[in-house]
Amino acid sequence: MSFFINNTNYSLRVSLTWLRIMGLWAPDTLGWKRMLYTWHTGLVYMLVVGTFIIIQATDLFIIWGDIQLMTASAFVLLTNLTHSLKILNMVVRAARIKSIVKKNNNVLKMQITVDAKKAVKKCNREVNIHSMLYAFLTATTISLWALAAATENQNKQLPMRAWYPFNASQSPMYEIAYLHQSMSLMLSASMNASKDIVVMALIAQCRCRFRLISIALKGLCRDMHIVNNRLTKKQEEIVTVRLSNCIAEHQDTLETVNELERCFTESTFAQFTVSLAIICVTGVQLVFQTGNMLRMLSMTFYLLNMVDQVYLYCREGNELTIESENVSRSAYEWPWYACSVRVRRSALILMTRCCRTAKLTAGGFTTLSLATFVSICKASYSFFTVLKQVDEDT
Template identity: 45%
Template sequence: MKIFIDNANGTLWLSLNLLRWVGFLVPDNFEGRKKKLLPFYSFFWFMFIVGIYVIVQTGDLIQVWGDITLMTGTSFLLFTNMAFITKIINVMVRRDAVLAIIDEGDEVLRSERRIEGKAIVKSSNQETSRLLYLYGLLTVVTVFGWAASAEKGSLPLRAWYPYDTSKSPAYELTYLHQSVAVILLAFLNVSLDVLVTSLAAVCRCRFQLLALSLRTLCHDIPIDEKHLVSPEHKQIVHERLRLCILQHQSILESAAKIKTCFSGHILAQFTVSIVIICVTAYTLALETHDNPIRLIAMFSYLLGMMMQVFLYCYQGDYLSEESSDIADAAYECPWYACPIPLRRSLLVIMARSRRVAILTAGGFSTLSLACFVSIIKASYSFFTVLQQVEE
């Protein structure tokens, strides 16, 4: 069995391998004893990373119920954990469909042989990598800031435990668990977000490759004195166009599958993100400047949550835009030199491209930059209400 899962997209490669190593997204290629042990392995990591956290933070939330300041201090990470659980369950339930989408996109990107096409694939990889680096940087600053900001004798994060955490070795073990679990949770949460956004980026890349194929439809095809494709080359152009149509249908089907698999996943994340951004901003507003490391960590967490929403909306917005650009690419090819049946086929492609590929949050909201702005506005509205309640 391979240690690493190969993928043409670097961010997808990282995401797939992290999720595989903790047993959350494992291809069905285990047999015998390994297959029987896999559910226990996955359950162990689930409980270590998020299960215990949800239990102890829910207990703490019950204890401080009614005190808005303490409730917000507990709930911002609790809601993150709840969203994480929703996303993990979704990925594990839809494992086969998700892996099929990944394999299809990977096969297309690896099979690209044109110089211009390879440049498009490389550009797509660089874009997703830059976004991952920024998101990852905010995540690293947040989790290590939390771990380093705890005062002597205190835990990094609020939680209730059925034992005295102020005594040794309970304090050291609990501190270690909180720190390690939060770090793993953060990176796996990033992996789940990157999994979805990278799949959308791969679809975008495939649309760009299709646009290139349409623009170069008559490349190296001689044009006769009547400015038409010569009769002996009509079949070549026809075959190229047929492949473009099949490719277009395949990309649209992949985009539809991504929407089907992750629409609920995105809705859960966006719903929780509105609350988390609001609660984190409220916590920052109340934060004293006595602990600058804690302040930086919380501010980084706020930016990270906004970045998380932005990644989904950014990829969704450009996916729609680039699926629409297929019509322009079809028009840019020398259609005037093609026979009438081929022109009609190009018109069909152009007409179909006007119904753009979209990603949605539960079917309620289309992912776009306008959607991102709406979420930030909603979070700010809740933030002002929370401030008024406290006053």
């Protein structure tokens, strides 16, 4: 059983490998090995996420009514609740998600033309850059949380508010609680970031497939010498095969996008809803943390991290729609006028089908686009002003 995942995209390869290590990407095995991996999944979840949810939910219940303390406890709790939903979604729909990963990888690695290889390389480079930035923000946030607690003026401060069934302000219980929180936050954040990168990379690969279709359409008559604006019979047979391949690939890509929508629409909606609240709550915490520079810096990075998380989804969804629209334009950018009526009719069918653009939604309510990203930021700011006003009034 290999724990290393092979894929044309480096970020997807690393993320899937890490998810396999953390119990969220089961290998294709049966029997006792699969049962052992299932136990591994449950154990990792409880140690990394489950216990943190319990201790923070208990703390939230105890301090209920105090806006400042509630916001300090709620933003990580909300993140972990969404994290749990995304874990459940990935485990339940693992077979379907694996099918998408395999299909995209097979299409991208079989490209042979220079332009197609450049398109795949460009897509991989963009995904890697965004993934590294997202991972950097995540790692920096967790490091600053741990460092801020260790250098707090008040003794025995933990990175996050939480309730423990023992006195966590005295040694050695404090060190145990501090280590538990630091490790849980680090591992949970890495798992969450890996799942987001997987979704982002899959969307990016789908838009890359649309880009490859556009390139193939423009090159339907490549390496052909057209005389008197007419194709020879042999040339037309080649064009017919190429056009049929483009039609089949376009249909398959649309089906892959639809399957991607079915696999992640609910978890994306939950992510957007909670991100709206977290961005708001984090803004409130920034107002309260004026006396501690490291705390302010950690909350600033967390705010940037959450904004970047939403942006990645919305940007890739927006680019997917644009690339699918570009296919319809590319359908006109080849010498179709040199073909027979039969080939023109097939091209017309493709042109008509390309009018149907690919879109991803969050729960079927809102489209993944840059306009949605702006709307979420505006809504978060509106809720932030309301919470700030409520705290000032009390």
